[in-house]
Amino acid sequence: MKRGPRIGYVLRQSAQLVRGSPWLTAVSAVTIALALTLVGLFAMVLFNANHVLHDLGQSLSLSVYVKDTATQQDIATIETRLKQRHGVKALKTLTREQDRERNRKLLDKDLLEGLDESAIPGQPVIEVEIDADLASRGDVEELVTWTRAIQGVTSVEDVEFGAEKLRLLFAIVEIARTIGFVLSVVLLASAMFFVFSTIRLGVFSRRDEIEILSLVGATPGFVRVPFLVEGALQGLAGALVAMVLLGLLHLELRSLVRDVYMLNATWSLLPPSMVLWLLIGGPAVGLAASAMSVGRYLKV
Amino acid sequence: MIQLYHVHKRYPNGCDALSDVTMRVREGEFVFLTGPSGAGKSTLLHLLLVMERVTDGQILIGGRNIHVLRDASVPYLRRNIGVVFQDFRLIGRRTVFDNVAIALEIMGLTRKEVERRVGQLLDGLRLTHRAGAYPGDLSGGEQQRVAIARALVNEPAILLCDEPTGNLDPDLGHDIMNLLLDVNRRGTTVVVATHDAGLIERYGLRTLVLARGTLVEDRPRSGRLAPIERGPAAAVGPDPLATSTAATSAGAAAFADIAEEAP
Ligand SMILES: Nc1ncnc2c1ncn2[C@@H]1O[C@H](COP(=O)(O)OP(=O)(O)OP(=O)(O)O)[C@@H](O)[C@H]1O
Ligand SMILES: [Mg+2]
Numbered sequence: 177m178k179r180g181p182r183i184g185y186v187l188r189q190s191a192q193l194v195r196g197s198p199w200l201t202a203v204s205a206v207t208i209a210l211a212l213t214l215v216g217l218f219a220m221v222l223f224n225a226n227h228v229l230h231d232l233g234q235s236l237s238l239s240v241y242v243k244d245t246a247t248q249q250d251i252a253t254i255e256t257r258l259k260q261r262h263g264v265k266a267l268k269t270l271t272r273e274q275d276r277e278r279n280r281k282l283l284d285k286d287l288l289e290g291l292d293e294s295a296i297p298g299q300p301v302i303e304v305e306i307d308a309d310l311a312s313r314g315d316v317e318e319l320v321t322w323t324r325a326i327q328g329v330t331s332v333e334d335v336e337f338g339a340e341k342l343r344l345l346f347a348i349v350e351i352a353r354t355i356g357f358v359l360s361v362v363l364l365a366s367a368m369f370f371v372f373s374t375i376r377l378g379v380f381s382r383r384d385e386i387e388i389l390s391l392v393g394a395t396p397g398f399v400r401v402p403f404l405v406e407g408a409l410q411g412l413a414g415a416l417v418a419m420v421l422l423g424l425l426h427l428e429l430r431s432l433v434r435d436v437y438m439l440n441a442t443w444s445l446l447p448p449s450m451v452l453w454l455l456i457g458g459p460a461v462g463l464a465a466s467a468m469s470v471g472r473y474l475k476v
Numbered sequence: 477m478i479q480l481y482h483v484h485k486r487y488p489n490g491c492d493a494l495s496d497v498t499m500r501v502r503e504g505e506f507v508f509l510t511g512p513s514g515a516g517k518s519t520l521l522h523l524l525l526v527m528e529r530v531t532d533g534q535i536l537i538g539g540r541n542i543h544v545l546r547d548a549s550v551p552y553l554r555r556n557i558g559v560v561f562q563d564f565r566l567i568g569r570r571t572v573f574d575n576v577a578i579a580l581e582i583m584g585l586t587r588k589e590v591e592r593r594v595g596q597l598l599d600g601l602r603l604t605h606r607a608g609a610y611p612g613d614l615s616g617g618e619q620q621r622v623a624i625a626r627a628l629v630n631e632p633a634i635l636l637c638d639e640p641t642g643n644l645d646p647d648l649g650h651d652i653m654n655l656l657l658d659v660n661r662r663g664t665t666v667v668v669a670t671h672d673a674g675l676i677e678r679y680g681l682r683t684l685v686l687a688r689g690t691l692v693e694d695r696p697r698s699g700r701l702a703p704i705e706r707g708p709a710a711a712v713g714p715d716p717l718a719t720s721t722a723a724t725s726a727g728a729a730a731f732a733d734i735a736e737e738a739p
Contacts, residue, residue: 181584182584182586385567388565388566388578389582392555
């Protein structure tokens with residue numbers, strides 16, 4: 177008859193363990209909650225940053241200013257060159273007059289009053305719309321290299337492209353990712369340490385009990401399972417708390433994005449898969465920590 | 477049921493607790509194990525439970541050589557051997573009921589079945605009113621009965637008792653003895669380690685005498701078995717095991733499916 181312990185028995189024993197050291201258990205659960213919240217928060221921020229970058233990449237535009245001296249032929253060459261790149265959606269070539277017209281509209285009416293027509297800037301320009309798949313920093317760098325190459329083409333005067341902003345954004349995302357990763361690892365490690373210590377304390381305070389169980393014929397598994405479940409339950413409690421915290425942060429962030437940045441984001445701020453990850457991750461972290469503790473301190 | 481061949485036990489500190497002990501206890505027998513303090517009685521019981529391993533020699537229980545038993549099989553051997561330890565070894569933070577229930581819970585019985593069997597046994601041992609109490613709040617005699625209940629609840633083939641009447645007043649001691657004899661009559665092989673010469677004298681059962689780790693005497697049952705009487709203030713009820721479902725334990729057959737070490 178090789179049967180494991182009944183669930184009822186395991187839960188009663190685990191509850192007993194919680195009652196044995198309620199404070200340490202609470203601290204473990206809270207540390208797991210904080211660690212998971214942080215992991216979740218960074219995941220949330222990065223997930224959404226990637227969304228922003230993706231959206232940005234879809235509506236990139238650059239202006240290629242052509243030298244005054246350029247002939248129709250030169251412009252056609254540049255256009256062909258531009259079209260070669262994948263993701264170039266549309267080209268719109270403006271003559272000097274059309275560009276001037278466009279600028280006039282942008283300028284203030286009052287300012288234009290006494291202004292000479294030739295004082296309004298205007299230059300032949302090719303407006304390029306690109307749909308770039310910006311998944312990483314490399315994609316931005318590649319785009320930058322490409323614009324530099326265009327700059328080198330004869331009769332191109334200048335290329336205007338907000339690459340620096342994009343690069344900065346990517347750099348920020350990358351720093352956030354690194355900090356988030358390091359912090360998450362540190363917090364998760366300390367959360368695991370707390371669970372590890374709680375379980376160790378439980379094992380030490382139940383040495384007699386563990387020995388007796390084994391003497392009356394309990395298998396090592398039977399003796400260990402309540403401790404493992406106790407660890408997993410601490411993780412689960414932490415995950416549930418983390419979910420509540422993240423839910424609140426999510427609402428807070430969403431209103432911030434809407435009201436302050438006036439962005440009507442269509443993408444989800446809290447991906448549903450994260451809920452699942454938390455529900456699996458919390459107990460897994462708790463279980464791993466208690467398994468380490470049990471493996472080290474519970475000899476049967 | 478229990479066979480020892482030239483068993484030698486030397487503790488890591490160099491103490492020879494047993495040397496060249498050869499003995500045999502048949503199925504259904506009731507045997508006293510006696511000798512002065514330090515003679516090796518407890519050591520012998522610990523070897524039977526594989527709490528310690530022999531230094532030399534062989535031990536067979538129910539025909540299985542426990543010397544070659546895998547660690548993973550030890551729990552299954554122990555389930556067939558009920559033990560009442562000299563110091564009871566009850567779990568202080570669990571109730572009387574839960575202490576007895578352990579022996580069934582480790583086998584994965586349903587809560588309902590556990591409640592039924594523990595309830596019956598506690599009833600028979602007149603411990604029902606103490607079921608919710610903790611061992612620390614019990615008298616020595618009550619603790620002893622709880623320890624016995626735990627050892628008996630899963631109807632083991634063998635019952636080992638280390639000083640079951642020690643520290644008890646004589647009346648209580650006889651109640652316990654009557655209970656053990658009852659268990660034995662139902663088919664369980666019983667080994668009682670004691671240095672209570674009066675007790676041995678009174679019951680006239682087979683007695684193995686140890687001295688400084690060697691078997692010095694194997695006194696057969698005298699035949700003049702003292703009448704089994706109940707003390708005036710009988711703490712133990714009449715026939716506590718009468719309500720138990722299985723009348724007799726499985727005997728040596730219980731050890732048949734314990735896996736041995738692969739060669
Ligand atoms: N774990 C141990 N380590 C070292 N020596 C031990 C150990 N247990 C017992 N001994 C020694 O082995 C010898 C036999 O001890 P054991 O406990 O078997 O005697 P006993 O017959 O049960 O005595 P008592 O009647 O006092 O219970 C003693 O000399 C004791 O000191
Ligand atoms: Mg002893």
